[in-house]
Amino acid sequence: MEFDAVLRRRRMHRSFTDEPVPIEEVNALCEAALRAPSAGFTQGTELVIVRDPQRIRTILELITTQDWLTNAASHQGLRHSQVLIFPIINQQAYLARYAEPDKAQSGMATEDGWPQPYWLVDASFATMQLLLKVVDLGLGASFMGIYYGAEELRKLLALPDGLHPLGILCIGHPSNPRLTGSPSRRQRRSTETLMHFEQW
Numbered sequence: 001m002e003f004d005a006v007l008r009r010r011r012m013h014r015s016f017t018d019e020p021v022p023i024e025e026v027n028a029l030c031e032a033a034l035r036a037p038s039a040g041f042t043q044g045t046e047l048v049i050v051r052d053p054q055r056i057r058t059i060l061e062l063i064t065t066q067d068w069l070t071n072a073a074s075h076q077g078l079r080h081s082q083v084l085i086f087p088i089i090n091q092q093a094y095l096a097r098y099a100e101p102d103k104a105q106s107g108m109a110t111e112d113g114w115p116q117p118y119w120l121v122d123a124s125f126a127t128m129q130l131l132l133k134v135v136d137l138g139l140g141a142s143f144m145g146i147y148y149g150a151e152e153l154r155k156l157l158a159l160p161d162g163l164h165p166l167g168i169l170c171i172g173h174p175s176n177p178r179l180t181g182s183p184s185r186r187q188r189r190s191t192e193t194l195m196h197f198e199q200w
């Protein structure tokens with residue numbers, strides 16, 4: 001797909017059909033994500049991919065509540081997600097990388113030496129590349145934070161200590177062309193009001 005069209009079409013989808021997403025497309029999504037830049041070429045972001053329908057169901061039940069599902073009608077279609085991808089943050093990988101000889105002078109071998117948490121920056125960049133590839137493949141996805149069941153989820157995904165999901169990507173073939181979520185309630189701010197040339 002043409003690049004500007006990808007940017008224009010990208011939006012969060014919260015409802016999917018039951019059409020499967022083939023493994024080749026899952027691989028292409030992951031490759032797009034993992035091609036993202038990373039601080040010091042640490043390449044600290046890894047991905048956990050869940051395709052088993054029973055595990056998908058269990059995870060979605062774990063990280064939602066009945067109350068939330070009842071109040072978030074637009075999210076009901078998430079239960080048809082065909083793939084879940086968790087971008088995994090590994091802070092320790094960055095501290096170790098910045099303790100290596102070519103980076104040691106940066107003073108970033110400990111957390112308080114970091115002006116920004118690059119482990120989050122890198123995982124976010126990777127996530128964005130994945131979201132763009134989703135559009136390129138004609139799929140839909142939504143990114144959500146994990147508010148409930150985080151500890152049980154860590155166990156279910158067998159995440160080692162110190163590794164955390166940035167959030168959850170629910171992926172499938174979109175089934176609802178209407179806007180859902182915040183954009184259905186809020187206007188997009190015009191670019192002119194958000195651009196500040198030379199100074200704020």
Ligand SMILES: Cc1cc2nc3c(=O)[nH]c(=O)nc-3n(C[C@H](O)[C@H](O)[C@H](O)COP(=O)(O)O)c2cc1C
Pocket residue numbers: 010011012013014142143144145181182183
């Ligand atoms: C960090 C982050 C967290 C988000 N968390 C949620 C969420 O928990 N639930 C949800 O439905 N959408 C979530 N979203 C999606 C935003 O609501 C959405 O990106 C925004 O409203 C703009 O809409 P669009 O992406 O469809 O253009 C999140 C987006 C980001 C970037």
